[in-house]
Amino acid sequence: MTEPKLAVVAIGGNSLIADKQHEDVPSQWQAVQETCKHIADMIERGWNLVITHGNGPQVGFILRRNELAAHELHITPLDLIGADTQGAIGYMIAQTLRNEFKERGIDRPIASVVTQVLVDKDDPAFQNPTKGIGSFTSEEKARMFEDEGWRVVEDAGRGWRRVIASPIPLEIVELDAIQTLVDQGFIVIAVGGGGIPVIRDEDGNLVGTRAVIDKDRATSLLARELKVDLFLISTAVPQVAINFNEPDQQWLDKMTAAEARAYQAEGHFKPGSMGPKIDAMLDFLDAYPEGQALITDPKSIADALGGKTGTWITS
Numbered sequence: 001m002t003e004p005k006l007a008v009v010a011i012g013g014n015s016l017i018a019d020k021q022h023e024d025v026p027s028q029w030q031a032v033q034e035t036c037k038h039i040a041d042m043i044e045r046g047w048n049l050v051i052t053h054g055n056g057p058q059v060g061f062i063l064r065r066n067e068l069a070a071h072e073l074h075i076t077p078l079d080l081i082g083a084d085t086q087g088a089i090g091y092m093i094a095q096t097l098r099n100e101f102k103e104r105g106i107d108r109p110i111a112s113v114v115t116q117v118l119v120d121k122d123d124p125a126f127q128n129p130t131k132g133i134g135s136f137t138s139e140e141k142a143r144m145f146e147d148e149g150w151r152v153v154e155d156a157g158r159g160w161r162r163v164i165a166s167p168i169p170l171e172i173v174e175l176d177a178i179q180t181l182v183d184q185g186f187i188v189i190a191v192g193g194g195g196i197p198v199i200r201d202e203d204g205n206l207v208g209t210r211a212v213i214d215k216d217r218a219t220s221l222l223a224r225e226l227k228v229d230l231f232l233i234s235t236a237v238p239q240v241a242i243n244f245n246e247p248d249q250q251w252l253d254k255m256t257a258a259e260a261r262a263y264q265a266e267g268h269f270k271p272g273s274m275g276p277k278i279d280a281m282l283d284f285l286d287a288y289p290e291g292q293a294l295i296t297d298p299k300s301i302a303d304a305l306g307g308k309t310g311t312w313i314t315s
């Protein structure tokens with residue numbers, strides 16, 4: 001038997017919330033169950049996996065709950081919201097996978113790791129926060145967030161919103177734990193929501209900071225650190241396209257890193273959605289040229305691994 005291969009799989013927002021009409025908790029379980037079937041298929045084919053996930057909408061719900069309950073309860077700081085969502089989503093994936101394994105007679109241990117990710121307190125992103133977070137509101141209400149130290153902006157006619165820094169992830173604090181679990185044969189869930197952003201204070205101690213780390217960027221760092229054979233991003237589209245949503249849209253089966261870089265420069269991958277995914281994969285392939293990168297949606301994972309769909313990127 002050949003050595004089992006290791007993949008990092010980043011699961012996107014659609015694996016937790018299918019669409020705006022299905023944000024309730026039972027629907028979230030359904031969405032997780034659907035994705036976990038495809039992940040279990042991969043494990044059945046012999047893959048070792050570390051699974052990462054997004055948490056944007058879930059963070060938004062907790063921020064909104066904070067606002068509604070502020071007259072009675074302390075607010076939850078953003079680092080604790082990161083930990084809360086990693087715990088809840090990690091639990092959902094771990095339990096669902098365990099049940100799926102039982103159905104299929106797969107005997108593999110699973111663990112979810114609450115993960116901190118170190119960022120530089122002098123990262124320029126802190127001077128120029130751009131990532132919108134929480135609900136849209138009136139200017140008057142938004143101004144009240146300023147008193148709590150948030151930056152707020154008017155967002156293209158949709159109302160006022162808090163904005164936050166998205167610094168570069170430098171170090172995965174719990175990497176040793178993740179690596180050990182992988183070596184022991186565990187399926188690991190980690191770096192949820194891009195990790196809980198932490199900085200080092202003057203004494204060198206870790207402390208949570210108000211920021212969000214792009215989950216695709218943080219997953220790329222994890223993929224590099226673990227030197228995975230495959231970095232898979234599971235999102236809402238089966239393939240990457242050029243001229244996306246234009247009449248001359250063209251789905252791509254594969255591209256080289258150089259081609260991806262050229263398309264990126266031509267603006268084919270939207271900032272905030274496909275753009276960061278391509279960057280994340282290019283960073284991985286630069287550091288680890290023998291690796292492979294794949295973008296597809298949950299239901300196409302098996303076909304994509306069989307070379308029938310998905311977009312493959314190789315150095």
Ligand code: ADP
Binds near residue numbers: 241244269272273
């Ligand atoms: P995730 O939650 O998985 O991070 P995002 O919404 O951030 O999902 O990014 C995936 C989305 O990127 C796709 O659903 C698609 O609408 C969009 N997208 C932007 N540019 C492209 C492109 N060139 N090809 C395919 N999808 C694209």
Ligand code: MG
Binds near residue numbers: 054273
């Ligand atoms: Mg995204």
